[in-house]
Every structure is written in structure tokens, then in C-alpha cells.
Amino acid sequence: MQALLHAIVEPGFFADGAVQTAAALGGVVAVVAGLIGVFTVIRSQAFAGHALSDIGSAGGSSAYLIGLAPLWGFVGISVLAAAAMERIGVQRARGRDVATGVVLGVGFALASLFLYLGMTYHNASGEIPTILFGSVFTLSASDLPLVMGLGAVALLVVLTLYRPLLLASVSPELAAARGVRVRLVGGAYLLALAITVALCDLTIGAILSTALLVGPAAAALRLTGRPHRAALLAAGISLACTWLGLLLAWDSFYWPPLRHGWPVSFFIVTLVLIAYLAAGALARGQTKRG
């Protein structure tokens, strides 16, 4: 038993401070992303989520330029971009991708400017890969209260608006007929989405963070049609992918031929894809039996 455990978990994993911090921070972010992500998928806003996360690279790099923690930049720019998308018209089904694309373009332009300034005048070149691809093992335990607080805000918004949000997501016309202020609810959700995306930016990086937001939720929605069940399932899948990803990244340090440690974000995102494919296979099996 002991030998088996050692074969799967290389020594020192549970005792390591960086791993404990990464597991706590990554765990909180994974749960929030899973819960919020279900609505992103139901509302078909995956592209908006992806755009918000990519734009986060502008926030992360600008925060580093002025000496703030990257998380503040991720949150600030994502919320601003979400507001811009709302103004341009991300709520309408028609032309929504265009509004998102326009804001995304501006976000990348800003990111290229800030990254250039950071590299040229502010010795920040070491920070760029961390902003783009994340580095969950290098996060500090002192970030935990802030991450938990932001996650709680996002969850609170969605929980408070749960029923009207669900109705407005599935059928905006019906929701409006029932007196739901569809645009307000949608705007509030966009805020929660922006915060969630910023948290994902912190753990697996601005480029990869949509995977954690959309992947587990999409997998869960393949397995169940009930939103609250799907949300809990997505949180579970997301948490499992994150923690297993941490373990594989730790173990990869001992793998031949490199013996160098592979990037943790790669493992998390790959596991999310595997979960999505497995959920598809499982769902097909269920429909055949039924």
C-alpha cells in the first residue's frame, strides 16, 4: 500500500509549502470556476469568457508595471472589459461575438503595449510567462483571503440571482414577460464572470483560463440537464482536474528524460479536456442504455 502510494505520489508532495498553497488557492478558484462556468455555457458566453481572460494579460502586465499584485490588474481590467462589452451589446445574441471581438482586440493591443513597456523599461520580462501561462506553485499564501473574498462575491451574485438568471439565460423573452430585468441580471452575471476569469488568470494564466471556466461546466452539462446538479458536478470536476494537475506537475519533476518538472497549467488543461471527452462517452453510453 505504502509502495503503491509512493509510486503515484512522489515523496514530499503533501508536506511541501508551495503545494499546500497551490492546492488551497487552486481549489478555491476551481470550485468558483465550475459553479460560475455552468451559466457561461448555458448562456453561450464562452467566447466572452475567453475574451475576458485574454484581456486579463493587459491587466496583469499593467499592474506589474505600476507595482501592484497582478491579481488586481486581472480583476480591474476584466471588470472594465465586461462593462465595455455590456455597453457595446454583449447581451444580444446577434452581433454579440462582434462586440466581444472588438473589446478583445483592444485588450490585446493594450497587453502588447504594457508587455513592451514592462520589458523595455521595467525589467519585467521574467513576469510575462507567469501572466500568460500562470504559475500556481509560486503564489503566496497571503493571496488566499483576497482570492476567497473575490470568489465569494462572484458566488453571492450568482446565488442571489439564481432563479431570474436561469430563466433569463434559457429564455430571455419569457423572463422579460415575467418581469425579470434581463439586462440588469445579465450585467450582474457578467461582473461575476469577470471576477471568476480574473481568478483563473491568476492560477493557470490569462491564455489558458477559459479552459477551467468552460471545460468542467461543459462536461457536467453533458451528464445532467439540471442546472444546480450540473454546477455542483462542474465544481467537482474542476477541483479534481486542478488537484490531479498539481500532483502530476510535482511528479513530472522526477520523470525521465528531462527530470525538470513540466508546467502545471498544461496538466490541468489537459485533464479538463479528458474530463470533457469522458463525459461525452459516458453520456452516449447512458442514452444507448436508456
Add this chain to the structure above:
Amino acid sequence: MRSDIISGIVCAMRSGTTGPFARSAALAAAATGLAIAVSACGGPAAGAGAGAGAGAPGRITAVGAESQYANVISQIGGRYVNATAIMSNPNTDPHTFEASPSVASTVAAAKLVVQNGLGYDSFMNKIESASPSRSRRVIDVQTLLGLPADTKNPHLWYDPTTMPRVAAAIVRDLSALAPAHAAYFRANGRRFDTTLRPWLQAIASFKRLHAGTPVAVTEPVADYMLQAAGAELLTPWVLQADIMNGVDPAPQDVSLEDALLRRRRVKVFLYNRQVTSTVTESFLKLAEQDHIPVVGVYETMPAGYSYGSWMLAETRALTAAVTEHRSTGGL
């Protein structure tokens, strides 16, 4: 021709640092239609001595890819050489430097180029092959020292044995370019070697008194100097390389470095002033918390120093950290 003249004027107006001389040189050149004035503009990355007086009659135009090499060229070339540095901004990470068109024209006009090699300034090779010249002499320090291409640490100028050999090569090449001044260059070469003596003595005395002092670093910037001084480098190479290459480091390596600082197993923490990130800053914070003296080191020569005085200042900062427990964040 016209566009060259215009860019000469534009770049002279843009580069406030190169001073009125470059501006008037460019304007004069524009008036006479000499496109060569473009080389008077070193671009924003070129700092000390950039192009000042480029095109002055009888002077050899020379380029040092990094400011330390340009400094050695001008110490040896003296009044017969104009040396321009390509990378000299201490806030820029040299590993990510991208050459601008003005850098290309500076290199194209140069008769002598000194570059580091080992992939540190590979953009120089591209620029040189883009403007081939039979009369240009290129000193590639890696080749000069006979180092294999897989040498892991490119920061060769921190090795006390490097620059005397580079200086000798510069004396040789300048003498070939201007044989009339060969004796002058030789005398300057000897003088340069004597300016390094205080530094070599500081290293020797550190080795005598403090050999085996355990130290931690973020990047291999000053590793050659630390080895020459007999310090014991405890940071794993892979972590140094990851930070230098901007790669996400393995948690095992980060934990090891954390433990070195937290358990005070090192007496000094040296970090690269020119490349910082959340990882290096967390190490810096730990070192400060645990009262481990910190020494900031530079990849390119900071302003106000010559090569010898810069190296001496770095070694003195290391010594002060060990003997007086004093931190030197920046020079």
C-alpha cells in the same frame, strides 16, 4: 537617400540623450547629403557615448553589443575610436532585446564589433550578415575564449579572466585597423589591465578570508565571479536557468530555495536587478524577512561606472554583505 537624411534628422531630434552634438552632426550631414549620419542615432536603448561624434574624421567606429564591452573598447581606443553600446539600459532584460533599425545602421557602419556570443546577443550575427563588410572585425567573446556552444552560463564578463583577453584582442584589432596608433592602443591595453587590479585583489582577499561562504542567487548573472571568489553556490542550476529563461520553475526547486533563505543556510542573497518577477520578489521578501543581506547584480554596466569599477563595486558589495551584514540593493 532622401529617406536616410530625414531619418537622420528625426532620430537626432528624438534622441535627447545624445546631446546637441549628434543633432548638429545629423543636420550637417543632412545638409551635405551624407546618409552616414543615421548612425549617430543609437536609439533609445543605446546610452553612454552613443554616437557622440560619429563620423568625426579619422576615428574608428566601433560597437560593443553590451555596454561593458563598449566601455573596454573606448578605454583602449581612446581618442581614436568612437564606441557605441547597443544594450546599456539597466532596466532592460538583455535576453529579450530586439534590435531596431537604428541599431542595424550603427552596426553596419562599425569597423570593430565586440559581442558576447553564447546566444546572449545572437541578433548581432543577423545584423552583421545583413550588411556584410570585409573590413569589419568581429570579436566574439565565446569564440575568443574557445567555449563550446553548450556553455550554460553566458555572463562571461563576470569571470575575472575574460576581459583581459578581450582587451588584448581589441588592442590587436584596433592596431590592425589603424597601425599608426598601435603603440597608443598597446599602452592603453596595459593601463586597462592595471585598472582591473583592485578588483582582482578584492576577489583574492574574499577567497582568502571567506572561501566556502554559502550564497543563494536568482540567476547565474554573477556566478563566474562567485566561483572565482570561492563562494559556495547553493541555488540549484535548474532554478537559475528557469528564471533566466523565463520558464515556470518546478515547485521542488522553489521550495529548496525558500528553505535556503528561511533556514538561513546562506549568508548572502544575490539577485538580478534587471529581471524581476513575482518569483524573484518572493525570494527577495524572504531574504529581507530573515535578515539575509541582499546584493543586487547587473547584467549590463550601470551608468557612472567603468568595467573595472563596476566589477569592484559588485565584489565589494558581496564582501560587505559577509563582513558587515550590509545589503546593497543597487549600485
